[in-house]
Amino acid sequence: MGKQRVLSGVQPTGNYHLGNYLGAIRNWVEGQSEYENYLFVADLHAITVPHNPATLAADTYTLVALYLACGLDLEYSTIFVQSHVSAHSELAWLLNCITPMNWLEDMIQFKEKAVKQGENVNVGLLDYPVLMAADILLYQADKVPVGEDQKQHLELTRDIANRFNHQFAKPDRPVLKLPDPLIRKEGARVMSLTDGTKKMSKSDPSDLSRINLLDPPDLITKKIKKCKTDLVRGLTFDDPERPECHNLLTLYMLLSGKTKEEVTAECQDMGWGQFKPLLTETTINALKPIQDKYQAVMDDKAYLESVLRSGREKAQAIALSTLTQVKVALGYSLP
Numbered sequence: 001m002g003k004q005r006v007l008s009g010v011q012p013t014g015n016y017h018l019g020n021y022l023g024a025i026r027n028w029v030e031g032q033s034e035y036e037n038y039l040f041v042a043d044l045h046a047i048t049v050p051h052n053p054a055t056l057a058a059d060t061y062t063l064v065a066l067y068l069a070c071g072l073d074l075e076y077s078t079i080f081v082q083s084h085v086s087a088h089s090e091l092a093w094l095l096n097c098i099t100p101m102n103w104l105e106d107m108i109q110f111k112e113k114a115v116k117q118g119e120n121v122n123v124g125l126l127d128y129p130v131l132m133a134a135d136i137l138l139y140q141a142d143k144v145p146v147g148e149d150q151k152q153h154l155e156l157t158r159d160i161a162n163r164f165n166h167q168f169a170k171p172d173r174p175v176l177k178l179p180d181p182l183i184r185k186e187g188a189r190v191m192s193l194t195d196g197t198k199k200m201s202k203s204d205p206s207d208l209s210r211i212n213l214l215d216p217p218d219l220i221t222k223k224i225k226k227c228k229t230d231l232v233r234g235l236t237f238d239d240p241e242r243p244e245c246h247n248l249l250t251l252y253m254l255l256s257g258k259t260k261e262e263v264t265a266e267c268q269d270m271g272w273g274q275f276k277p278l279l280t281e282t283t284i285n286a287l288k289p290i291q292d293k294y295q296a297v298m299d300d301k302a303y304l305e306s307v308l309r310s311g312r313e314k315a316q317a318i319a320l321s322t323l324t325q326v327k328v329a330l331g332y333s334l335p
Contacts, residue, residue, distance in 0.1 A: 004142035006035040006182060009042035009082060009135055012059035013051070016066055017210040018283075019190040019200030021290075022254050028145075029071035037077040038139050038315060039067065044082045044089065044131060048124040061304060066213060068307070069294035080311030082135065087319035091134035092127070094326060095160055098167065099130055103159065108152055133157040136179050138319040143182035154181055168329040175325050188254050193227035196243030214291060217284045224280045235267040235275060252279050255286040 008028075016025075041060050064079055072079065082088050104126050124131075136144055136157050146154050161176040169175040192198045192209040200210045208223055215223070228244045237246050237260060252275075253263045267275060297304055327334060 003034065003036045005038065005139060006143045006145065007038045007040075007136055007139050007141035007179075008145050009040045009045070009132075010063060011042045011046045012056065012063045013046055013202075015202050015207075015210070015212040015214070016063070017200055017202060017212045018251065019210065020202075021070065021213060022188040022190050022251075025067070025070050029073075032073060032076045035076070035143070037072075038141070038318075039072065039077055039079050040085075040135070040315070041079075041081045042135070045128060048122065048128050061298070064308065065294050065297040065304060066290075068297050069290045070213075074307065074310075078311050078314045079307060080315040081308060084308070084312045085138075085316050085319050087138055087316070087323045088131065088134055091138055091319075091323055091326060092131040094330065095130050095134055095137075095164070096127065098163055099133075099160055103156060104129060107156070129153045129156050130160070133160045137161055137176045138322050139315070140177040140318070140322060141179045142177070144179045145182045151181065154179065164326070164329075175329050176322075188250065190251065191243065191247040193223060193247075195228065196245075196247045211283060211287075213287060214294065215287075220283055220287070221280050224276050224283065227276075229272045229276075233269075233271045235270050237264060248275070248279060252282055255279075255282050 041063055043056060043060055046056065060081055064081075067079060068074075107129055132153050133156060136154075137160070144154055144157075158178050161174075161178050164176055165174040190200045192200050192204060193211070194204075194206055194209040198204075202210065204210065208226055211220055211223055227248070229248070230242055230245060232242065232245070235245055235249055236242065237249055239246060249263055249267060252258075252267070253260055256263070258266075270278075324334065
């Protein structure tokens with residue numbers, strides 16, 4: 001028995017911040033050797049909402065370089081770009097033709113995003129879950145990491161696979177594998193620098209609310225200097241009346257590698273004027289290796305291109321095999 005295959009896709013939009021890293025990426029990196037990982041840049045999904053065509057390609061390269069900088073190992077992980085493997089779009093069309101319309105209209109995310117887009121809502125937004133199903137089913141994935149907002153989409157993927165296998169495959173020889181959710185160990189919950197009761201988010205209109213992975217030292221210094229605190233001297237974890245204090249201590253603990261007990265002892269008598277420079281220095285030092293590796297990858301375009309070329313070739317071999325099986329089952333003649 002080989003390793004189970006895991007598939008995950010990430011859209012190339014927005015700035016990636018400490019919340020993304022400490023909440024998810026760091027855990028993916030630590031556990032990557034357990035699985036055969038296929039990670040793609042979901043640039044086809046990125047255009048279901050208004051996007052900037054001038055930055056789409058650059059954002060794609062940035063995301064790939066960041067994942068490499070954060071520690072994704074090509075020995076365990078295949079990285080590729082969704083639009084570089086045309087089987088994604090082709091399988092999505094084939095699955096469209098067996099997916100009932102009402103299944104898509106019931107998707108909660110579509111209802112929520114359609115309200116925001118109003119009359120400009122596009123077919124791609126409605127069809128997003130079928131493309132997501134194609135992404136997963138193409139690679140015969142065993143596991144798919146999902147958060148609460150994607151569970152319904154994975155259930156739809158399983159429904160589509162079941163429907164296809166029932167209608168077009170032999171009972172003892174299913175064409176499409178049913179994927180299971182992968183609930184990873186939960187990462188740290190990092191909150192906004194401007195409101196300790198809200199998660200750090202790239203959609204927050206204020207850039208001061210988050211520390212982005214590529215922020216230079218002077219900007220990190222400015223953000224921590226301006227971050228919301230309170231008037232109480234002495235810093236403590238787990239006080240519901242002091243959410244910002246708990247959040248900033250948690251950041252320091254995670255970035256310094258110290259235990260909760262060590263941070264409690266170190267900071268219990270500190271004021272903010274003493275703690276903020278400490279947090280600033282720790283954050284800058286923790287992000288420097290990631291930023292240095294990112295810059296090295298971005299400076300070596302030939303290496304970055306080779307990573308994506310190799311990823312495309314590996315992904316395409318699996319994807320085309322599945323697509324061929326699907327087309328044969330549907331009755332197509334193959335060239």
